[in-house]
Amino acid sequence: QVQLVESGGGLVQAGGSLRLSCAASGNIFSINVMGWYRQAPGNQRELVAAITSGGSTNYADSVKGRFTISRDNAKNTVYLQMNSLKPEDTAVYYCRALYGKIAWGQGTQVTVSS
Numbered sequence: 001q002v003q004l005v006e007s008g009g010g011l012v013q014a015g016g017s018l019r020l021s022c023a024a025s026g027n028i029f030s031i032n033v034m035g036w037y038r039q040a041p042g043n044q045r046e047l048v049a050a051i052t053s054g055g056s057t058n059y060a061d062s063v064k065g066r067f068t069i070s071r072d073n074a075k076n077t078v079y080l081q082m083n084s085l086k087p088e089d090t091a092v093y094y095c096r097a098l099y100g101k102i103a104w105g106q107g108t109q110v111t112v113s114s
Contacts, residue, residue, distance in 0.1 A: 002026045002103040004095045009108030012085055016112070020080040022095030022105055030099040034078045036069060038091035038110075045094065049080060063089075085112045 008020040024031065035050035049059045049069035057069055068081040078095065090112050095105035 002028060002031060002097045002099055002101075004097055004103055004105035006093065006095050006105040006108040009093060009110045011111045011113065014085060014087055014112055014114050016085050017081070017083045018085065018110060019082070020093055020095075020108060020110075022078045022080075024076045024078070024097060027099065028076050031097045032100075033098040034071065035096045035098075036078075036080045037094045037096055038089075039094070039107075040088075040091040043091075048093070051078060082110070085110075087112045087114045 003025045005023045006020060008018060010018060012018055033050055033052050036048040037045050038048050039045040047060055048063055049067055051057045051069045051071055059067060066084045071078045089110060091110060092107040093110050094107045097103045
């Protein structure tokens with residue numbers, strides 16, 4: 001089993017920055033992909049960014065050039081650096097790990113005011 005704990009959400013003005021963290025524990029060596037998803041009220045959960053165990057990344061078009069996903073293997077932690085935030089980035093952000101099974105974190109709220 002893999003357990004995920006997110007942190008770093010909050011309230012920020014448009015144009016500001018936040019960094020989300022996702023700490024993994026448990027059977028971390030079986031994790032193939034870790035990603036960040038988000039869900040705004042009334043919307044489906046959508047992929048924001050993902051990173052493989054080999055370090056390959058992919059991003060949603062809406063965040064390319066503004067968000068960066070990275071990982072610190074020594075800390076078993078994945079980060080999402082979010083710059084130039086927009087009100088439409090407001091959502092609950094979830095960390096997900098793919099390891100044959102799927103694990104989700106509890107989510108962290110990001111609110112961007114205009």
